[in-house]
Structures are given as C-alpha cells and as structure tokens.
Amino acid sequence: MIANRISLMIGGEAGAGITRSGFLFAKACLRGGLHVFGTNDYQSLIRGGRNFYIARVDAEEIYSQADNIDLLLALNKETILLHKDGLVSGGGIMYDGEEIALSSEELGRDDLKLYSVPLKSSVKELEGDLIMRNTVALGAVVALLEYDLEILNGVIKDAFEPKVAESNVRAAKMGYDYARMHFGGDFEYRLVKTSSAGKRNMFLTGNEAVGLGAIQAGCKFYVAYPMTPATPLLHFMAPLDREYGMIVIQAESEIAAINMVAGASFAGARAMTATSGGGFCLMSEGLGMTGMTETPAVIMLAQRPGPSTGLPTYSGQGDLRFAIHASQGEFPRVIIAPGDVEECFYKTMEAFNLAEKFQMPAILITDKYLVESHWTAKLFDRKKIWIDRGLLLTVDEYTGEEEYRRHKFKEDGISPRATPGMRGAIVRTSADEHDESGYTTDDPELTAKMVDKRFKKLDALVKELENYETTKFYGPEEADLTVLGWGSTKGSIREAMKLLGKEGLKINYLQIIYLNPFPVTDVQRILKSAKRTVMVENNKTSQLASLIKEHCLMTVDYKILKYNGRPFNPRELSQKIKRVL
Amino acid sequence: MVTLKDLKTPAKNTWCPGCGNFGILMAFKRALVQLGLQRDQVMLVSGIGCHGKMVNYVNVNGFHGIHGRVLPLAAGIKLANPNLTVVGFAGDADCYDEGWGHFSHAIRRNIDITFIVHNNMVLGLTTGQTTATSQKGFKTKSTPFGSIPPPLNPIAHALVSSSTFVARGFAGDMGHLTDLMVKAIEHSGFAFVDVFQPCVTFNHLNTYDWFTKRVYKLEEEGYNYNDRSKALEKSFEWGDRIPIGIFYEEEGPTYRDSLPHVKNMPLTKLQIDVDITPILDSMM
Numbered sequence A: 001m002i003a004n005r006i007s008l009m010i011g012g013e014a015g016a017g018i019t020r021s022g023f024l025f026a027k028a029c030l031r032g033g034l035h036v037f038g039t040n041d042y043q044s045l046i047r048g049g050r051n052f053y054i055a056r057v058d059a060e061e062i063y064s065q066a067d068n069i070d071l072l073l074a075l076n077k078e079t080i081l082l083h084k085d086g087l088v089s090g091g092g093i094m095y096d097g098e099e100i101a102l103s104s105e106e107l108g109r110d111d112l113k114l115y116s117v118p119l120k121s122s123v124k125e126l127e128g129d130l131i132m133r134n135t136v137a138l139g140a141v142v143a144l145l146e147y148d149l150e151i152l153n154g155v156i157k158d159a160f161e162p163k164v165a166e167s168n169v170r171a172a173k174m175g176y177d178y179a180r181m182h183f184g185g186d187f188e189y190r191l192v193k194t195s196s197a198g199k200r201n202m203f204l205t206g207n208e209a210v211g212l213g214a215i216q217a218g219c220k221f222y223v224a225y226p227m228t229p230a231t232p233l234l235h236f237m238a239p240l241d242r243e244y245g246m247i248v249i250q251a252e253s254e255i256a257a258i259n260m261v262a263g264a265s266f267a268g269a270r271a272m273t274a275t276s277g278g279g280f281c282l283m284s285e286g287l288g289m290t291g292m293t294e295t296p297a298v299i300m301l302a303q304r305p306g307p308s309t310g311l312p313t314y315s316g317q318g319d320l321r322f323a324i325h326a327s328q329g330e331f332p333r334v335i336i337a338p339g340d341v342e343e344c345f346y347k348t349m350e351a352f353n354l355a356e357k358f359q360m361p362a363i364l365i366t367d368k369y370l371v372e373s374h375w376t377a378k379l380f381d382r383k384k385i386w387i388d389r390g391l392l393l394t395v396d397e398y399t400g401e402e403e404y405r406r407h408k409f410k411e412d413g414i415s416p417r418a419t420p421g422m423r424g425a426i427v428r429t430s431a432d433e434h435d436e437s438g439y440t441t442d443d444p445e446l447t448a449k450m451v452d453k454r455f456k457k458l459d460a461l462v463k464e465l466e467n468y469e470t471t472k473f474y475g476p477e478e479a480d481l482t483v484l485g486w487g488s489t490k491g492s493i494r495e496a497m498k499l500l501g502k503e504g505l506k507i508n509y510l511q512i513i514y515l516n517p518f519p520v521t522d523v524q525r526i527l528k529s530a531k532r533t534v535m536v537e538n539n540k541t542s543q544l545a546s547l548i549k550e551h552c553l554m555t556v557d558y559k560i561l562k563y564n565g566r567p568f569n570p571r572e573l574s575q576k577i578k579r580v581l
Numbered sequence B: 001m002v003t004l005k006d007l008k009t010p011a012k013n014t015w016c017p018g019c020g021n022f023g024i025l026m027a028f029k030r031a032l033v034q035l036g037l038q039r040d041q042v043m044l045v046s047g048i049g050c051h052g053k054m055v056n057y058v059n060v061n062g063f064h065g066i067h068g069r070v071l072p073l074a075a076g077i078k079l080a081n082p083n084l085t086v087v088g089f090a091g092d093a094d095c096y097d098e099g100w101g102h103f104s105h106a107i108r109r110n111i112d113i114t115f116i117v118h119n120n121m122v123l124g125l126t127t128g129q130t131t132a133t134s135q136k137g138f139k140t141k142s143t144p145f146g147s148i149p150p151p152l153n154p155i156a157h158a159l160v161s162s163s164t165f166v167a168r169g170f171a172g173d174m175g176h177l178t179d180l181m182v183k184a185i186e187h188s189g190f191a192f193v194d195v196f197q198p199c200v201t202f203n204h205l206n207t208y209d210w211f212t213k214r215v216y217k218l219e220e221e222g223y224n225y226n227d228r229s230k231a232l233e234k235s236f237e238w239g240d241r242i243p244i245g246i247f248y249e250e251e252g253p254t255y256r257d258s259l260p261h262v263k264n265m266p267l268t269k270l271q272i273d274v275d276i277t278p279i280l281d282s283m284m
Helices: A018-030 A077-086 A119-126 A130-144 A149-159 A162-183 A206-216 A231-244 A254-266 A277-292 A320-325 A341-358 A368-372 A444-465 A489-502 A520-529 A543-552 A570-580 B020-035 B050-057 B070-080 B092-098 B100-109 B154-160 B174-186 B208-214 B228-235 B277-282
Strands: A005-014 A035-041 A048-058 A069-074 A087-095 A113-116 A201-205 A219-224 A247-250 A270-275 A297-303 A334-336 A361-367 A374-378 A428-430 A471-474 A481-485 A507-512 A514-516 A533-537 A558-561 B042-046 B061-064 B085-091 B114-119 B165-170 B191-196 B215-217 B242-249
Touching: A005 A018, A005 A077, A005 A130, A018 A035, A018 A048, A018 A130, A018 A149, A018 A201, A018 A374, A035 A201, A035 A368, A048 A077, A069 A077, A069 A130, A077 A087, A087 A130, A113 A162, A119 A130, A119 A162, A130 A149, A130 A162, A149 A162, A201 A206, A206 A219, A206 A231, A206 A297, A206 A341, A206 A361, A206 A368, A206 A374, A206 B277, A219 A231, A219 A254, A219 B070, A231 A247, A231 A368, A247 B070, A254 A270, A254 A277, A254 A297, A254 B070, A254 B100, A270 A277, A270 A341, A277 A297, A277 A320, A277 A361, A297 A341, A297 A368, A320 A334, A320 A361, A320 A514, A320 A543, A334 A341, A341 A361, A341 A374, A341 A444, A361 A368, A471 A520, A481 A489, A481 A543, A481 A570, A489 A507, A489 A533, A489 A570, A507 A520, A520 A543, A533 A543, A533 A570, A558 A570, B020 B050, B020 B085, B020 B114, B020 B174, B020 B191, B042 B050, B042 B070, B050 B061, B050 B085, B070 B085, B070 B092, B070 B100, B070 B114, B085 B092, B092 B100, B092 B114, B100 B154, B114 B174, B154 B165, B154 B191, B154 B228, B154 B242, B165 B174, B174 B191, B174 B242, B208 B215, B228 B242
Parallel strands: A005 A069, A069 A087, A087 A113, A219 A247, A219 A270, A270 A297, A297 A361, A334 A361, A428 B061, A481 A507, A481 A533, A533 A558, B042 B061, B042 B085, B085 B114, B114 B191, B165 B191, B215 B242
Antiparallel strands: A005 A048, A035 A048, A035 A374, A201 A374, A334 A514, A471 A507, B165 B242
16 A cells, blocks of 8 residues: 555646646645645647646645646546656556546557546536536545545535535545445555645645735736746736725736836835746846836746747746846846746745835846746745845935935945935936936046946845855755755655665755855855766756856866756656766 | 936937937926926836937836837736836837837827837938838838838727827827827826937938928817818828827726736735646546
8 A cells, every 4th residue: 555645647638637636636735734736738728638736646745747647537539648667666556437438449558447437427417517627527536535525515515606616526425435345455556644734834836826825025017928838927917906905007017017016116105027038038137127227027037948949838947047037137136947836935025125226127046947836835835935124215205415316326326215206306318328306427537437336236246145045955955966956856866865865875955045146155165065066957068067167167067968848857857866976 | 206317317418409309308308307206206118219218318117128119018017016107119110110110009009108219210320221211212221122011000000999199299299208208108098109309410301401391280170089080181281281289088997907817916926836736626
C-alpha cells in the first residue's frame, strides 16, 4: 500500500471543467492535512483540444509536479491514449466505459488497473448537466483512494452556490458508492487524513498571491489588457475593487495600461499592471517614461515562450534580459523574480515600496508555471507587510519655503514627491529631459546632472537592498555542487535536491531573487566557495549565467537548459544534475 | 483667482512667429482665468510635437508624456484624482496618427477630462510630413507626389464613439476658442475640441487665410447641438464652408459615476491599509 503520495491527472477537452475538478480534488487533499501541488496544461483554444490538470499529493512538503502519473481520470479517449505511457506500473485509469471503448491493443499495457465508472449515465439519473460527471468521478476517486468523502463535500459546499453544491454532493456520493462497491480495496494508493487536517494551509496560484500582495500593499489602481498567463490576475482583482477600494480597469491595449499606471501613480495612487512578453513589448516606451519622469510603477511580466506569440499557454524564462534592458536610454529599475507563492506575495509588497521609495519602475518577473499553478502555502502573515511610501508628501498643502520642484536635486537623488492637486505646489514633469521644475531642457550640463540624479537613486537602492533577502540559499554550506537559478525553477530544483539528497549527494542551491540591481556580493561569495556550479534555466541562452559573468566576472561550470515550454520534472532534473556531478 | 500673469512660466517660447499655437495657448490661459480656477487645481497633459510644449508655457501642474499617449495618461490622472481639472493637449499626428487607438476608447469611457487637439494637418516638429488630417494631394517631404488617402474626420469619429461633447475651434479666432474651451472644461464628461491651427512654416495650403475664408460659426446659424445625427451630417461639411463651434453635447454619466465605491473620492484618500484576511480564509 502506498499512503499519502499520489499524482492524479485529470484530462479531457477544453471547456470540460478540467482545472476546476483538479482544483476541487486538490483542495480536498489540502484539508486532509496533505501537501498539494496543482498544475494545468492547456492549449490556446476554447473548446476541444487536450487539457489536463495534475494534482500531486504528498504527506511531506512538495514544490512541483511529479514525473509520473499514478491515477489518470480520463474524460475522453484521447487523454488515455496520450498519457497511458506516463502512468506508473500498477497505476490506474478511471474512465466512463459506457462512453469510451478501449481495446487492450489500444492500451498496449497490461500492468495498469482499469476502473470504468458510468459517469454519463449517473448524471442522467441525477438529471444534472453533463459537467457534473466530473463530480461523480471525483467521488469515485475518493472511494478508490479510501479517502474521506465528507472532506470533498466540504470543499464542494464552499465552491458552489447552495443549490448547485447540493446536487454536486449527490453526484459525488453516487460515484463514491459505485467505486466502493466495485473496486473497494483494489487500488494500491490510499489517502489518509493526517493530524494536521483542517483549514490550515492555503492553496493558491502565483497570480492570486501577487494580487493579494498588491491589495495588501495598498494598490489602488490596477489596469491591464488580457494576455495569458497574466489574465487571471485581472480576473482576481476585478471583483475585489469595491470591497477593497480600488479602480480596476481593462484598457484598450498594454500601451494604454502602462500610461494609465503612470498617470494614476503621478497623481499619488499605488498603481500596477501585468502582462506577458508581447504586451511588455508594447509597454516598453511607457516604461522608459516612468523611468524618466521618476514615476513609480509596478509591472508584472509573466513570461511564456517566445519569440513573438510563441507558445501562448506554456512557460519559459526567456525575457530576463528583455526586462532588464527594455526601453531606450539608461535608467534604473527594480527587477524581482519570485520563485514560489510566498515570494509572489511578499515580493509584490517590496516592489510597491521600492517603486515609491526610489521613484522608479519595479518589475516582477514571473512565468506561466509560477502564476497559473496552484501551490500549498502557509497562511500569509499580514504582520510582515509594511507600507513605505518614501518621500511622498501626503499633506493637503505644500508649505515648503521655496517653490516646489518635482525633480529637485538631493544628495541621494530622491526628490520629495508632491502630487498634483496639493495646494501651493505646482507639480510638473516631462518625458523630455528636464530641469528640477520639470521644464524641458537640452542644456548639456543639466542633462548630465539629471542622468546622475537618476542613477544616484540606484546607489541608494543598492544600499537599501543590503537589508533585503535578495538571494536565498538552500542546502548544506559544503557541497559537491551548487545549483543556481531564478524564478519558478525553484520548485523543481528543491525537488531534485530532495531526490539527490536521498542518494547521499551533497548539493546546495542559490536562488537569485533580485535580478536588478544584481546582488553581486552574495552571488560572488557563494560562487567563490562553490566546488562546482550548474545553472538551471528555462531558456536557450542561459541569461542568468550571462548576468553573473557581467556582474561578478565569473562563469558557471555547467548549464541545464530547457526551453520547450514545459517546466522541469524533479527526476528529469535530478538525473541531469547527476550527469554533471 | 488666477491671473494671466500667474500663468506665465520662465520657459522661452520656441514656436515659430505667427504659429497657430499662440492662439490656442492664449485662449487656454484666458479660459482658466475666466473659470476662476487655481493653478494647483489644473493638470495639463501633453504629448510630443509642437503642441507638447504647452506644459512649458502654462504655469499649472503638467505632465509632458510620450507621443500619442496623452489620453491614457490623462485618464489615469483623472481616475486617481477627480478633483483635478485635467486638460489634455495633443497634435493631429500625436492623436490621429500615433495615438489613434486610444481616441474612441477615451471618448466612450466618458472620463471627465477635456481634450484639445492642435490640428495643423502636418507634422511640424519633424519638419513637415503628412498626417492623418492632411488633405488629399497634400505635398510634403514624405509625400512628394501628394498625400494619397483622404483625411480622417475626427469630428465624425468622435460622434460615432458615443461622445458627450464635440467641438471645433480655430486658433485664428481666439475669443470663440476661449469660449469653447470654457464650455468644454465645464462639461461633465469627456469634452473633445479639435482646433484648426495654421502651421506657418510647413503647411502652405491650410493657412490663416484659407481657414478664415471658410469657417463659419454653427451657433450663428441657429444650429441646435443636441442631435447626434444632425451633428454627424454637419461633420461632413467641408470645402468652401467649414463649421466651427459645438457640434454636439449631452449629459451622461462619467466613468467614475459608475464606480459607486470611489465616486468623487481621490484614490489617495482611500484607506491604504486593508485587511485581506477574508480572502486568505477562502483559500484554505
């Protein structure tokens, strides 16, 4: 018997409620005190296709999907044919045998257990919508795993309106009873409620965590144009605007979005937008304007594979250099790469604080895998959130002795920030080079002085970041190999470390969270003490390795790069790491 | 109350002598004086082109943005702080070429800002090329054999985009233009004013004389500006007689009127420290 460790895949056509069902199952496991990771795989279409959701469950903390599937819940035949070879020996396939004819030749494996459940006819009997077959199936899965139906019922009741919940609870019971009667005790895998059952941990996506971080950090203006995989953040923010006192608006383009952010922020509101690579291209000119006008702006760039439209619904890390260099000219900016949902939450708060304190754009660089996967997380601690608005003047009247100047020269480059509408202050800025009062200039001395002013803020920022967690170090101080990475590869790297650790190999890992300004001292220190180093990235050209070379004058020994739109699986990555050891 | 003298800035004016922009600048200053606004209440937003220098020449709050993006920038400011009198200035190339994608959206959102386009039918600052409103056959450095497509009709476009205030002025008639600006600023909702602005250096077709001979005032002919279809008909009048004045006005809810939770409250006055505990709980 294998207890509390399973990887369940639910697959079917787009529009069949795959992600929703996977989410409900995952949440039922979470409430049993288990750790869950959920990730979806879908194509850029509305109906049809082959979507799937993987819910990996474990008694221990987990950070990514598993390499294999233990149980496949197939809502169509294509799912079975596509994924049968990903199943472990002794794994099971649950499907509707009345609807799907599956010959042993087609299956081509005799080491799998087949569980046919009459999903469609059950729904008919219940007089429910076809989509309810998913719930029948979830009930059957719970029975097969000898898990607790009441927990699933609780999740259903929280997810649906009372009336819909009631019929879904009946559907789940129907599947549960059928599976118990026909397959009771047959499947090797079991789930058991642990001592930490109950509502203890959260289960959420990176997008939701960024949204929560933004709201808690006092974001009052969120504007975006839909683009996968950042769209769910717009969906998350939109229904919350009334309760949390925000304006959430869908712009006509990403160009409009960044310019609206600049306007709202100039007027004193904490403002944010999010997009993916293509939208970020359109934002580039506006990004430069926020740099030039010293207007705070928070932008989430959720990467997907490029160039151009690339793989719109998959994941990649090819935009790091782009984020660092986007827009003409030179100006300082903050770039932060969270690696899990906790970091999505807390680092979003840091992005808002740094953007305002240093009056410059702050970019959160994430990717599809991070922002659309569901992660188990400890309850976020609101006490760890602080709001630092820097030199923003919040009084209604400016009472300075001299006339207010938006770009006044200061030792550290940071000018007191009044907002238009403040009595007694005229607040003027320009995307053209300007003087302290915001009037256009082309004076050579003043130009150089203004450039220096903006870059003095970078020095001040670097100093400030000495007190921030700009990198994270995992594993033993002494190791045979040091893994380097940024962003969402964190989960797979930590999983691979677990596997390699079990084999007695000594590996540590440096996660670089702040990419700009680059945490040179930290990285240099770790690299100097490392025996050998390997870079793990989801891109072709190893952009972080080139940054390390640029900033630290050091090279990494090996690179493990994956750029097919899919994240690293733990075993896949651990084997690749072993090869360089 | 602000005076013309208060609105003066130390910046040196670099427009060509005789430029239509002077008429627009003066009309705007007079409008502010007439409206009795305070300098710190007024927010001027401009794009790139000769018009963009307005920020340097009017001593009120100012944001000199990038080419074509006056509308979203101004919208962001007004949405964040509805207490400001936000006036956006753009050129014909700025708005009708580069920023055309924002035009209809800004209008249909009906955010309470005033938008004034310096329409000289040529690109001036880049030393003379065709724009979206250049006349067919108009010869410039980029169209040596004459501009091929017909010009855009911004008035008509505004009218079909659910506009609530559409007007056209002429930089050569400052009194009339001042009056239009006052009405546009007073209008609750998005107020659009296209202004004929002769470019004395690069447009030798659409000159002061050319305009003076043709323009006539709608209000002097008993025109009633409450009928959108009639306004649309008028918007196509072009040739020997070209109408200026208010084409259309109606009262309608502004964008913020439909946001009951913020309505007239600046976003800076909303509580910044909120409690997300209920959302966190729902995720467990």
